[in-house]
Amino acid sequence: MPDDILSTYAQAQPDKPAVIEDRPDGTIVRWTYAELEERSNRLANLLLSLGAGGAGPDAKVLWCGPNSPEVVAVLNAARKTGAIAVPLNYRLSADEARYVINHSDAEVAYVDHEYVPLFAALRDRGELEKVRHIIAAGGPAPAAPAAPRQALAGMLTEADIAAAPSDPPDIGDLAGTGGTMIYTSGTTGKPKGAFRSGAPDPEVFGALLNLFGYRPDDVYLTAGPLYHSGPSAFLRAAQLYGQTMIVQRKFDAEDWLRLVDTYQASSTFAAPAVMRMICALPKEIKDRYDRSTMRVMIANAAPWSYELKKRYVADFPPGSLFEIYGSTELGVDTVLLPEDQLRKPGSCGKPAPGIEIMLVGADGNRITGTGPEHAGEVFVRSNVMFDAYYKNDASYAANSRGDFHTVGDIAYWDDEGYLYICDRKSDMIISGGMNVYPAEIEAVLEQHPGIYETAVFGIPSEQWGEVVHATVVRSAGAAGASLTGAEVTAFAREHLAGYKVPRSVDFAAELPRTGSGKVLKRQLRAPYWAGRGAQVG
Template sequence: MGVNYTTEADSFEWDIPDSYAITSVVTDHADSVGDRVAVRFLDDEGGREERTYAEIRDDMNRFANGLESLGVTEGDRVMHLFPRHPDAFAIQLGALATGSLLVPCSSMLRSKDIAFRADDCTATSIVVHESLTDMVEPVLEETPLERVIVLDGSEDDLQGEGWTTVADVMAEESTDYDGPELAAEDPMTINYTSGTTGQPKPVLHKHRWQYCFNRINAPYWWGVDEDTDLEDELLWATTGTGWAKWFWSPVGVGLTTGATQLIYDGEFEPDTFLEIMEAEGVTKLCAVPTQYRMFANADLEDYDVTLNDALSAGEPLNREPIERIQDAWGVTPRDGYGQTETVALVTNYPGIDVKPGSMGKPTPGVGATIIDVDDEEPVEPGEIGEIAVPVDSPAIFDGYYEKPNLDEQKLSGDYYRTGDLASRDEDGYFFFEGRADDIIISSGYRIGPFEVEDALVTHDAVAEAAVVDSPHEERGSVVKAYVILAEGHEGTGELKDDLQSFMKEETAPYKYPRRIEFTDELPKTSSGKIRRVELRKEEQQKHGL
C-alpha cells in the first residue's frame, strides 16, 4: 500500500459512528468471518492454541454473564494482571461488555503499584493469572478490591472469600449476553502512564479510541486498509497485555480489522523470535527499538522471513538497525510516535521515503504539530518545540479519570501538550529531541538528548547511552553522557577522548558530550524508557545543587 500524503491529509474526514464499541465490532466479525482465526497463540514450552472470532465472541459473552452474576455492573473498574494468553481478548472484551472500565496492569509492576492503581481508581475486581497472585494478595486489605478472579487457577489458588477462577465464572454461562448498549462515547479503559516523572496518571479513553486506531494506526502505520487481503496476512505485535500498546495494535488494529494475529508468551530472545517469524509466516511485525537493535546483531540472512512491514514504537529507532534490516530483508522498519493518551500522531506511513532517525510525518486527521515550549505558536523548521495536538481532536484521550486538576493543566488551552520535544525539517518530517524536561540548554543552545544518544550508539564501543544536562559554572549546563560499553571495551580516558572526537564529527560541535561517565546500567521505567530525571538529579547532587 502506498499513500499520497498530501491527498490523504487534505481529504481526511472523521465520521465516527455513534454506536461504535469494540465489543460490537468483534461480534460483527464473528457473524461475518466467524471461522477465521483471530489468535494464533504459542508459548515457550511448545504449546499452541487458536481462537476463532466466533469463539472469542462466545467466550466474551460467557465471561460477561459470569461477571454480572458476581455483581459487576456498568461503570465498575476491573483491573487485569496476566501475561500474553489465548483467552486475553475474551476476558478483556467480556469485562467491557458489562460496561465496566478495564484497568490494565503489567506483570513488571510490584504489589505497591497494584495497590496504587486500585486505590486511585477505586477498582473492585481484578483478573489475575495464577502465577501472579502473590502480587495481589498482600494488598487486598488496604484496597477497594473485593473480587479476585484467577486465570488458569485451581481450588488451591483461592485464598479466601471473594476469590474464584475464570473457569468457574464462565461455567455453564450462556454464549448470548444482553448487556448495556455501548457507544463510542462510553468509557472503555483507564491506562496508567509509565511515568518518567511523578506518579503514573490515569488516562481515560472511550470506545472511540479503538475506532481511531482503525482509521489511523491501521492504514497509516500497519498498512492495513479496505484493500488488504487479510487472508494473506499474519500480524505480530510483541507487546504485553498490560500496556497501552496492547490497545494500539492487538486490539486497535488486529481485532478492529478482523485480522489474524500471533501472540507469543515467552521472553525475548532474538533467534527464537526470528525462528517464529520464519516458521509461522509473519507478514507484519511491530516491535520495540531494543528488539530491533538485537535483531540487527543476529544473522538475519539465515532466516527466510516473509515480512512486508516492520514497525517500531516506544522510543526512536536508531539508524543502524533500520539499515541492517533493510539490507538483509528488503523491508525498511517504519517508526511511529504516539502516547498512552493518543493514537499514532506521527508515522512513517506506507510508501514514505523513510529518513533514518525521523518519526515520520503527522498522520492525517489528527492535527499534530510542533509549538513553542513557552506559547502556542508553531515553530519554524529546524527549531525545537513541543509536539502538540488540538484539544478537540478525536484522536486524544478524554481526560484523566476523576482528576479535574490534571485536566485543567493539560486540556484547558488550545492544545494538548505531549511533553515530547521534536523538530521538523523542510520536508515536514518530525525528529524526536527528548522530553520537554530533558532539553539541555548550554551557552544558549537548545540541545535535544536523542540526537546525541543516536550518534553515540553508532560508535563500536557504545552499547547504550543516555544524555542529560550537567551543571557548569560558565555555560550553565553542558552535555553529559552516561555510556554502557559494548562487550570487549574498557572505559578509559583514551576512549572518552575518542568518543568526544567522534561526536564532534557526527553532530554539530556544540552538541558533543563534554562529560562522559561509563556505567553498567541506566535507570528505566517498567516499560523500558530511560528515566533521565534520575540522572539529572544525580548530576545536581554531584555539583552541590
C-alpha cells in the same frame, strides 16, 4: 443492540484461528474465533453477575499479566460489558502496583495465575482499598508453580468463568460505551491514568490503518507487553480486521523470530529496545528463520535511531518499516512511510490522517518557521485523543491550549512538512544558555560500532548550569569490549558541536526502563542531583 465485532467474526469465520500462544517448550494454546467469543462471553457474564461490586457499563476492570489468550479475552469482555479496561504493568513493585490499583478505583481485578500471590498479599495486608473481587485466570505455566492454594482462597477462578453463560451479554444501548484507562509510564513522576471513553473515531482510525495497508489475512505478532498502549492498540486493530493474533508471553529475541517463521507473521508494533535485541543476534541465528513475510512493522514507543533503522532494513523487507510518533494520551500523530525511512533521517513523518499539529514557542506563540532553530512544544488536536487524566484535572488543564493538548515533546518542521522530535521538554539540557537535545546526541553515539545503546542527560555544573553526560551500554564483540570514555567523547567531537559533546561518560550493563520500554532517565539522573533543591531539565 449494536453488533459486537468479535461476535460478528465468530459467526462469519468461526474456525479461523483468532489467538495463538506458542511457547518455546512446545506448549501451544490455539483459540478459534468461536472459542475466543465463547470465552469472552463467559467472562463478560461473570463480571456482570458480580452486581454492584462487579463490572458493567463504566465500571473499572483492572487486569494484570503477561501476554496470553486470557488477556485477549478480558479486553473483549470489558468491551462487551461497557466497562473501562485498566491494564496493570506486572513488572511494577508491590508499592507501585498498589498505587495504580487503588488510584484506578477498580472493584474487580482479573489476574494471571502467576501474579495472584502479589494480589493475595496486598489483599491480606488490607492494602486493596476498592477491589472486591479477584479473578485468577489461566493455569500454571509449565515451568512455574501454580499460585499457592492459600493465595487462591476467596478468589474466583477458571471454574467460575466456565460456569457462566456463553451467550453474548446484553447491556442494551450501553454496549460499546466502555473504554480504556492506561497509566502512563511515569518517566517523570507518578503515573497518570489516561482515560479514553468508547472506541476510536472509526473514520480517523480507519484512515490510519488503510495507510498501513492492513489486510484480513495479516498475522499480528506481539513484540511487547499488551499492558502498553501501542501493542494493545494494534492488537485491537488486528482483531478489527479478523486477523490471527500471535501472543508471545514474554519477549525473547530468537523465539520471536521463530514465531515470525512458524506463523508467517506479517505485522507487529515494536519498541526500539526490542528490535535492537533482534537485530543484534548473530547472523547465523537470524538466518535460521524466514523473515520475508513481515509486511507492516510499526516502529515506536520511543524513537528508532537512524542506525537501528539501517540494521532493520538489512534484516527485514525494507518496505515494511513504518515509524509513528504518538503517545498513550494523544494516539498516533504522525507517520513516516517506508520510502522515507532513510531519506528523512531523524524525522517521525507527516501528520497522520485527521491529526492537527501546532508547535508553540517559549513565548507562547505558534511557530511557523522551519528548521531546528524554530523548535517548539508539540500540541495536537484530533478526535482520537484521550478524555482526561483520571482524578487529575489540573494536569490535564496545564497541558492544554483550547482543543490542543501536549505531552511535553519538542519538535520542528522541515520545509517539506516533516516533523522532527528533538526530545521531551523535561529531558532537554540547558548548558550555558544553549538548548541541547539528548536524542540528537544519542543518535550520533549509536553509530559507533562499540556502542549498543546510550542514554544522554544533564548533570549539574557550577560553571554552565548543566553539562552533557552519557551512560553507555557497550556492544558485544571486540569494539565494545575495549571501548573507553575518551573514545566516546572523541567520536562525539567528530560529529557534534562542542557544547553537545559529553563532558563525562560512564558504562552500564543495561539501561533502566519503564514497562513500555522507555529509558528511565530520571533514575539515571538521580545520583548526580541528590541533595540539590532543584533539578534543571
